Amino acid sequence: MFDTIILLTDPAERDTLVALLRQHNPQLAILDPQSTAELAAVPLTTLARARIVGFLTPIVVRRAVLDALGFGAYNFHPGPPNYPGWLPSHFAVYDRAAFFGATAHMMAAEVDSGPIVGVELFGVPLRSGVEALEKMAFVQCVRMLWRLAPALAADPVPLPTLPVKWSGRRSTKAMVAEACDIPADLPKEELERRLFAFGAGHSGIAPTMTLHGHTFRYVAPPSAPTVEAPGLVPGIETVPEVA
Numbered sequence: 001m002f003d004t005i006i007l008l009t010d011p012a013e014r015d016t017l018v019a020l021l022r023q024h025n026p027q028l029a030i031l032d033p034q035s036t037a038e039l040a041a042v043p044l045t046t047l048a049r050a051r052i053v054g055f056l057t058p059i060v061v062r063r064a065v066l067d068a069l070g071f072g073a074y075n076f077h078p079g080p081p082n083y084p085g086w087l088p089s090h091f092a093v094y095d096r097a098a099f100f101g102a103t104a105h106m107m108a109a110e111v112d113s114g115p116i117v118g119v120e121l122f123g124v125p126l127r128s129g130v131e132a133l134e135k136m137a138f139v140q141c142v143r144m145l146w147r148l149a150p151a152l153a154a155d156p157v158p159l160p161t162l163p164v165k166w167s168g169r170r171s172t173k174a175m176v177a178e179a180c181d182i183p184a185d186l187p188k189e190e191l192e193r194r195l196f197a198f199g200a201g202h203s204g205i206a207p208t209m210t211l212h213g214h215t216f217r218y219v220a221p222p223s224a225p226t227v228e229a230p231g232l233v234p235g236i237e238t239v240p241e242v243a
Helices: 011-024 036-040 063-068 088-095 130-154 173-180 188-198
Strands: 002-007 029-031 050-055 074-077 099-106 116-123 209-210 214-217
Touching: 002 214, 011 029, 011 050, 036 063, 050 088, 050 130, 074 116, 074 130, 088 130, 088 188, 099 130, 116 130, 173 188
Parallel strands: 002 029, 002 050, 050 074
Antiparallel strands: 074 099, 099 116, 209 214
């Protein structure tokens, strides 16, 4: 019997998402583990009655947990299907992508590889930086969750999948570290491109350069804000309901 949601999300979003899910199933039990260890400690008897919903979570759900779930696991990824993996907005900015978005998908043992159940895409305004892309992707993740919440909260049947496949190279922490490792002879155009994508101080990363055994960390200078789509802010309460 399906009666439990295991919600993986930031504490700042928890109360709003719990209220949303219980709106569609008032009897739903909702757990919110804050780490991989806490998730692993959930009893097998509970997992057998549960479904996982991951909303912009850094927690990686292990195969053993996925296999024990009775009603599947779904994740909301802040990037389109062609940007799977870690920090997709940074790589999209580096690539000067014309389009970005968000993806809802079933979880699988390999990160960002499961069947896709929802996609939202948008055009990227000229010279948008990482912060702007993340705000817009956040809004699209919220819109999809609002749309899929009735089924996630109350329907034990798996969500229907879309005929859309993941593509592109799955970004990793190692790829971010490589992009942030600045050689002394890097051409000026490539340097500026990397600084724009990885040097604004988001996500706890920063480009570095090592000279004569000393490592120097880049600090972004104060500057005018990057272009953002009008009217989009990163608060759930500002997002209109989707019909």
